[in-house]
Amino acid sequence: MENLRGRVDFQINFTVTQKNQSELIRIFDLAEKLGAAALHIFFLVPTGRGREEDVITPVRQEEMLRQIEGEMDRRTLEVQVTCAPQYARLKKPGHGRGSGGCLAGRRFVFVSRKGEVYPCGYLPLRVGSVREKNFIEIWENSPELQALREGRLKGKCGRCEFSRSCGGCRARAYALTGDYLQSDPSCRLEA
Numbered sequence: 317m318e319n320l321r322g323r324v325d326f327q328i329n330f331t332v333t334q335k336n337q338s339e340l341i342r343i344f345d346l347a348e349k350l351g352a353a354a355l356h357i358f359f360l361v362p363t364g365r366g367r368e369e370d371v372i373t374p375v376r377q378e379e380m381l382r383q384i385e386g387e388m389d390r391r392t393l394e395v396q397v398t399c400a401p402q403y404a405r406l407k408k409p410g411h412g413r414g415s416g417g418c419l420a421g422r423r424f425v426f427v428s429r430k431g432e433v434y435p436c437g438y439l440p441l442r443v444g445s446v447r448e449k450n451f452i453e454i455w456e457n458s459p460e461l462q463a464l465r466e467g468r469l470k471g472k473c474g475r476c477e478f479s480r481s482c483g484g485c486r487a488r489a490y491a492l493t494g495d496y497l498q499s500d501p502s503c504r505l506e507a
Contacts, residue, residue: 317350327354327394332380333370340380344387354394357384359502361399361438361487368492374504381406399438399488402503404481418483421464425455435464438487441496463497471499472506 320326328350330336330343340357347355359377362368372380381403388395388408397403401418421435421443431447433454434440443461444454455461464486468474473484474497484500492501 317352321351325353327356328352329356329358331358331360332372332377333360334372335370337372337376337380340383341387344391344393347393348391352393354396356396356398357400358398359400359485361485362491363438363440363487366491371488371502374502377502378402378504399485400502401482401485401500402478402505405478417481418486420486421458421461422483425461427451433458435461435496436487439490439496441490460496468497469499470495470497472503473499476503476505478505 317326317328328343328347330340332340343357344355360366360371362371377400381397381400384395384397384403385406385408397407404417419436420439424436425443426434426437427446428434431445432442433444433446433451434442441460443458446454467479467483469479469483473479473482473489476482476484482503484503486496486500488502489498489500490496493499
C-alpha cells in the first residue's frame, strides 16, 4: 500500500469480528496514514467461512456504528459501512456512500460465476439462473426478490419504524434463523 500511495487509488476493507473489534480507530488511522482513498467496514455475516461465534453483539455493533459516525465528522476518508443496515437510522446526511439499509434483492443481486442469482453474495438463497432465464425475468418475477422489495419482513423487523430504510440484514437473518424474512438478530432495537 505504501508503494501505491499517490500512484493508484486503493481502498482498505475491514471485517469486524469479536477478535478485532477494538482495532476500529487504528484501522481509520492506518487508512489515512497509508493514503487509502476509502475504508469499507464490513460487519461479519456468519455464512461461508464466517462463524457465528465471531459475530459481535448487537449492543457492540450499535456502539461501533456510532463510533464510525463520529469518526466521519473528523476524517476526509470515504467510508462505507456494509452488512450493518442499522447504520441507515444513525448516519448523518452526506456521511458514507449510499443511503444505508439492506440492498439484498431490493437494489442489488449477486450473479455467481455459474450464472446463479442470489439476493446478495452472503445470502445462499438461489432465486434463479441466467443460464435458464433472462435476468430481467428473474429480477421482476422471483417470489423471493418480490418479497424483499415489498418489505414482507417478519418479527421485530416487520414491525420496526425503520423497516423501509434499514430492513435488517437478510443474510444474517437467514444464517441465524433459517428464514431470510425473519428479524435480523444483530439489531438491538425492540420494535
